[in-house]
Amino acid sequence: MLEKANDWSDTFYDKWKPIAMGFVNGAEKCLQCGKCTGQCPAAAVNPSYNPRKIIYDLVNGNIKRVLSSVELWQCFFCSGCFATCPVDINFPFFVFMLRLGAMSQGFGWEDVKQLEKYAEKDYLQDGITVSPEERNPYVIEERGDIADIRQKAGMPRQREVSDEAIAEINMISDLSGMTNFMKKIGGVELYDCSKCTPKIEEKCKSKELPKKVGNVKTHYRFYNYGVPIGGADNA
Amino acid sequence: MHKLDKLSGIREEIVADIPIPEEIFYFQSCVASNKYPGIESCTLDVLNKLGVKPFVSEDQTCCGGFVTFANVAAPTASMPAVARNISLAEEEGLDICAVCNGCWTFLNEFGHFMNGNDEVKESVNMMLNMMGREYKGESNIFHIGAMLYKLKDRIAENVERPLEGLKFATHYGCHYLGGGKYGAIDDAQHPSFIQELVEIMGGENVDYTASGECCGTGFTQVINDKEKSLDHSQMKLESVRDEADPDFVIVLCPYCLSQLDRMQQQLDYRRDVKLDIPIIHITQLAGLALGLPKERLAFDAHIGGQDRFKKALNKIGIDY
Known part of the structure; x- marks a missing residue:
């Protein structure tokens, strides 16, 4: 599905629309009114994040700037932009598909890697993505075991998903290539930050960048849409 | 209001x-x-x-x-x-x-x-x-939420524990009204159906500026970029505390509940921001009004706002 996304020409958007399975269309309708950016919670805490500019670049063929940006990975998926958009552009789906496109170009794998465990350890093993296991020691101390609370409420100590159901979602995962994909991002080798040059450091995301995620090489991402200042004061 | x-x-x-x-x-x-x-x-x-x-x-x-x-x-x-x-x-x-x-x-x-x-x-x-x-x-x-609104007449008939003297603020969350703007029962910008349910159950509604804002989870941002996620939740929760000071905040989505509830402890721990706001789901609100026992309401699992929970629940006659 993503092979065709390798083409970075200015007709990228036209070619890429059918690949995205019809979820995303109508970017060319964009009025550049900026309502999306005005109400955006992600833009409130990351001032360089700008949905309007991303759509502008997408339609005008400046796709490399979008795919190699850090900003693409800052969307909150709140759908506020879709709710407020006068021409009904479903921007969160654009971000979703653009992230897949960015991954096909080798960007952003380190972020996906952090989330892969929820699919592998929870979704495919228990059939439930959020596990009852608690990592925060404060919560364990204060609230105790969630199974006890369930029991007190007269429910079974744990929600059970039948073995058959788990086998079925694993089968779906195997057949659709999701399992293969997860194997691909199996192991992470962390990037050695001591080798970093000041120029890269300036633009680098603050946390350590893995250079290689499983079998996939990741590239640096850049703040392509401005200086990443701001934070709580701007919210 | x-x-x-x-x-x-x-x-x-x-x-x-x-x-x-x-x-x-x-x-x-x-x-x-x-x-x-x-x-x-x-x-x-x-x-x-x-x-x-x-x-x-x-x-x-x-x-x-x-x-x-x-x-x-x-x-x-x-x-x-x-x-x-x-x-x-x-x-x-x-x-x-x-x-x-x-x-x-x-x-x-x-x-x-x-x-x-x-x-x-x-x-x-x-x-x-x-x-x-x-x-x-x-x-x-x-x-x-839509089902409960549809069944509001039956709720009105079955209220066993009127929520008199309690103040409620709302958080509708993004993906019902915004993401499904053509399938949802209410307007994405000015929703009001929870307020209507609260009135039916005898509670009082309070409003605050950031009521339409996202909870701050940002789907995966809470894992990938926690500081930014905390920034947003802090802004939202401080608006709730300073402007509305409700007994309960009602949410439509368990994921919002998890964020707004758990981040209170995180904000206290990391940034010394003191918040004491009970966050409950709309079914727990209905459960309160329909007279469910406290075990079934299971507020024990909530992390933030336990002192406030005690005060508010005592007010309507639950020994918590």
Whole structure:
């Protein structure tokens, strides 16, 4: 599905629309009114994040700037932009598909890697993505075991998903290539930050960048849409 | 509080289309089951009390929304998983009731997409036929908030514990009103149906500036970029504390509940921001008014606002 996304020409958007399975269309309708950016919670805490500019670049063929940006990975998926958009552009789906496109170009794998465990350890093993296991020691101390609370409420100590159901979602995962994909991002080798040059450091995301995620090489991402200042004061 | 009748953007035609069934497929949510069991027990009890029998299936898995929007599963992988879950309800001939905004949007959006796209539906069914299932696209998906609004007359008849003297603020969350702006029962910018339910149950509504803002989870941002996520939650929660000072904040989505509740402790620990705000789900609100026992409400699982919980619940005669 993503092979065709390798083409970075200015007709990228036209070619890429059918690949995205019809979820995303109508970017060319964009009025550049900026309502999306005005109400955006992600833009409130990351001032360089700008949905309007991303759509502008997408339609005008400046796709490399979008795919190699850090900003693409800052969307909150709140759908506020879709709710407020006068021409009904479903921007969160654009971000979703653009992230897949960015991954096909080798960007952003380190972020996906952090989330892969929820699919592998929870979704495919228990059939439930959020596990009852608690990592925060404060919560364990204060609230105790969630199974006890369930029991007190007269429910079974744990929600059970039948073995058959788990086998079925694993089968779906195997057949659709999701399992293969997860194997691909199996192991992470962390990037050695001591080798970093000041120029890269300036633009680098603050946390350590893995250079290689499983079998996939990741590239640096850049703040392509401005200086990443701001934070709580701007919210 | 604003005059509700003037501002109401509730879409009566969509509300009128919601059937009142005798039985409904209760779509279990991950967060509700494993972090806030009160949502699950209250949903079952509230639906039973209002004359709708919930049907629970052990074959139902997570909706798959998280792994999809975390880009671990491509739409080609999550589409069959969605179809599989919906087909479980179709086998029983039931409609689906989701308690989570995420589940609702994801099932609705992908379900609609398959219904309007025969090619995709066919390939999905090819996969499902291998495990002896079939997706037909017959079941409708309703949000529990919409169901409760539809059943508001029955709620009014059954209020056993009027919520007099309590102040309620609301947080509607993004993916019901915003993500599903054509399927939801209310306007995305000025929603008011929870306020109406609160009034029916005898409570008082309070408003605050950031009521329409996202909770701050940002789907995966809470994992990938926690500081930014905290920034946003702090802004939201401080607005609640300073402007509304409610006894409860009502949310439609367990994932919002988890964020707004758990981040209170994180904000205290990391930034020394003191917040004491009880966050509850809309089914727990209904459970309160319909007189469910405190074990079934299961407020023990909530982390933030325990002192406030005690005060507020004592006010309406629950020994907490």
